[in-house]
Amino acid sequence: MGKRVLVVDDDPDVRLFSQTVLEENGYLPVLATNGEEGEEAVKKEKPDLIILDVLMPRESGIRLYRRLKTNKKFKDIPIIMLSGIAEKSFLRSQKVLTEFGGDPVPEPEAYLEKPVDGDVLADTIKKVLG
Amino acid sequence: MPKILLIDDEETNVRVLAISLRSDGHEVVTAFSGEEGLEVFERESPDIVVTDIKMPGMDGIEVLKNIKKRNPEVEVVIITGHGDIDNAIEALKHGASDFINKPVRDEAISLALKRAQDKLYIRGKLKEYTENLEREIERATHELRLQSNFLQKLIKTSEEGIVATDKKFNVVIYNPAAENILGYSPSEVLYTKKVKDLFSKELMRYYQAKRHEKQKKFKLQHLETKILNKDGMPIPVRFIGTFLYERKKVMGSVAFLQDLREIKHLEKELLMSERLATVGQTVAGMAHGVKNILHGFKGGSYLMEVGFKKSDTDKLKAGWDMIQKNIKHTSELVMDLLSYSKVREPEYEPCNPNEIAEDVCQVMEETAREHNVEILKEFDPDIGQVAMDSRSIHTTLMNLVSNAVDACVFDDTPGKSLVVKLKTAHEDGNMVRFEVIDNGMGMDKEVKKKIFTSFFSTKGHKGTGLGLLVARKLIEDHDGAIDVFSEIGKGTTFIVRVPFMELEEN
Missing domain, CATH: 3.40.50.2300 (Response regulator)
Known part of the structure; x- marks a missing residue:
């Protein structure tokens, strides 16, 4: 049985791309279109890995990432960030939120900046899942 | 004795x-x-x-x-x-x-x-009286001559164009500044032309209407407008006109023209440099959009590769769609960038603003229907053929109407009937007002503040973030203005006011 991978992205093309990469490499993709849906899916589907976008309407990837990484139940689920936002900007925004009284969060297991090749995404998933 | x-x-x-x-x-x-x-x-x-x-x-x-x-x-x-x-x-x-x-x-x-x-x-x-009288007359004549000289010099050296008429509106004063603006020589104008030969009918009507208002209320009002010079070139001026009265009877009229060419030129240069700065500063903003587009191309080609390998037509089609979508997106972004940073003089040509609005509604009709948005039209029949830059107006209205439809689509209030209305109206002073009114999701203050800044988009992957910026630029180049009113949950109204030029007779 393949591992479950949750893809959270508002862009349908990106979801389709990630979904195809996952299917081609024998994983079971689960899809969500924003942070809110993503959180629901994490609770319900208990995925083995999350591929998360940063800029999304409603709940952004920055907030969802914090919530998951500060939640005992979910903090060990590995997350690959996949975004047009540079890694530096993402880390800085997390740092700012921590300084404003949030709990410290670890860096993501992997950070991929768009555009990403299908093979690179597949390799990264493999590496993160061990 | x-x-x-x-x-x-x-x-x-x-x-x-x-x-x-x-x-x-x-x-x-x-x-x-x-x-x-x-x-x-x-x-x-x-x-x-x-x-x-x-x-x-x-x-x-x-x-x-x-x-x-x-x-x-x-x-x-x-x-x-x-x-x-x-x-x-x-x-x-x-x-x-x-x-x-x-x-x-x-x-x-x-x-x-x-x-x-x-x-x-x-x-x-x-004898004494006569001599006195003669002395007085001589003194008064001298004084009068001095004053008249003074006035003539004043009129002559005025930076403002002055055109004055007698009570039959024949031009009797026409100073060098007026000559500089209008291009006619004094001999072509003085005692041979009437004001109506120099200024547009619309301008004449405006002042004629003012004249019939109560004199008490009559105030000098300036009008920023364009007048055609001898060669038919539109010259931007600030125009003040008034009737001159003597014992409540019109004894003539006078018009003051302030040449705005230099000012307009400077304003344009300033705007241009601001625009270039905007483009420069926001290369980072653009980078995000470009990264998303590139990712779309990579995603599309990955899907196609998989489709070829497995002879899976669905995958091929999905990949091809993705690539095409991103080609469209790329061209939109590039075109927006080009029209935003390019200086383009408006090309005045005969057109009917109502027809432009009608065309925009037709183009948007299908997309609107797909999303259950109704497009209503309310066109002012008083607007006829005028001279404006129809391409700028078309692009602007397309941007605004498609925004309005999107604002409705993003509104997910159940049971709400979604409407976009496009209104046109003829306004005083050769202006057309377009209103694009939607009852969609509306904007909060934060969003409203940012809509005219570059690369800001609430549409996620759908927008280039330049649409409104381009619209505003086109309208400003056309000496018009865009205003926006919005209330969250109730909808948004964009008001565009653009001046037009009257068509020449025949």
């Missing part, structure tokens, strides 16, 4: 009369013949001469003629014999001021002298 010369060949008469007159306070000189009388006259310059008419040698008439020749202002009183009317009339013909009959009675002579004296006095006053 005037000096009196008495002439009579009868010495006794002279002496008696002289004593009587002296006792009345007159200064009296005497002579006993016409010839002597003239000699004394020369010497003494009397004001009044009293002479007998019948004298041996030179008679009274001759004396009168001689004296009047020497000094017409001297009053001459003639003494005639009783009943000698013919001589009396003869004397009056030659300018005698009065005559008295012999024998000379005191009352008669003093009355005659009084009358002569009054005449002298009146004549003296008259």
Whole structure:
């Protein structure tokens, strides 16, 4: 049985791309279109890995990432960030939120900046899942 | 007291009369013949001469003629014999001021002298007045000339164009600044053209309407507008016109024209440099959009690769769709960037704003229907053919209407009937107002603040973030303005005001 991978992205093309990469490499993709849906899916589907976008309407990837990484139940689920936002900007925004009284969060297991090749995404998933 | 010369060949008469007159306070000189009388006259310059008419040698008439020749202002009183009317009339013909009959009675002579004296006095006053008047007139004329020179110099050196007319609206004043704006030489305009030949009908109507308003309310109002010069070029000016009244009747009109060409030019340059700065500063913002597009291309080609490998047409199609979508996106972004950073003078051409609006509605109709959004039209039938840049208007309305449809699509209030309305209206001063009204999701203050900044988009992967920026740029290049009103949950209204030019007759 393949591992479950949750893809959270508002862009349908990106979801389709990630979904195809996952299917081609024998994983079971689960899809969500924003942070809110993503959180629901994490609770319900208990995925083995999350591929998360940063800029999304409603709940952004920055907030969802914090919530998951500060939640005992979910903090060990590995997350690959996949975004047009540079890694530096993402880390800085997390740092700012921590300084404003949030709990410290670890860096993501992997950070991929768009555009990403299908093979690179597949390799990264493999590496993160061990 | 005037000096009196008495002439009579009868010495006794002279002496008696002289004593009587002296006792009345007159200064009296005497002579006993016409010839002597003239000699004394020369010497003494009397004001009044009293002479007998019948004298041996030179008679009274001759004396009168001689004296009047020497000094017409001297009053001459003639003494005639009783009943000698013919001589009396003869004397009056030659300018005698009065005559008295012999024998000379005191009352008669003093009355005659009084009358002569009054005449002298009146004549003296008259002379004084006349001289005064002449002096006054000369002074006033001089003053007037100075003032008129001053005014002429003022008008001539004014930086503002001044065109003034008489009450029949013939141009009578046309200064060099006006010449500089309008391009006609003074001889082509002065006394040969009327104001309506120089300024547009619309402008004339505007002031005609103002004239009929109550005079009390009438205030000078300036109008930023464009007027056509001799070569048919539109010149931007600030225009102030007014009627000139004298005793509540129109005596003429005057128009002041402030040349805005230089200012407009500077404004444009400033805008341009600001725009370039915006583009420069936000390369980072653009990078995000470009990264997403590139990711779309990679995603699409990955899908196609998988499709080829497995002969899976669905995957091929999905990949191809993705690539096409991103090609479209790329071209939109590039076109937006180009039209945003390019300086383009509006191309005025005959068009009907209502037809442009109609076309935009038709293009958007299908997309709107797909999302259950109704498009309503409310066009002002008063708008006819005008000259504007139809491409700029079309692009702007397309951007606004498609935004409005999106705002409705993003509104997920259940059961709400979603409507986008496009309104047109003719406004004073050659303006068309377009309104794009939607009842979609609306914007909060934060979003409203950012909508005209570059690369801001609430549409996620759908927008280039440049649509409104481009719309505003096109409208500003067309000397128009965009306003926005929005309330969250209730909808948004964009109001575009653009000036047009009237079409030439024929």
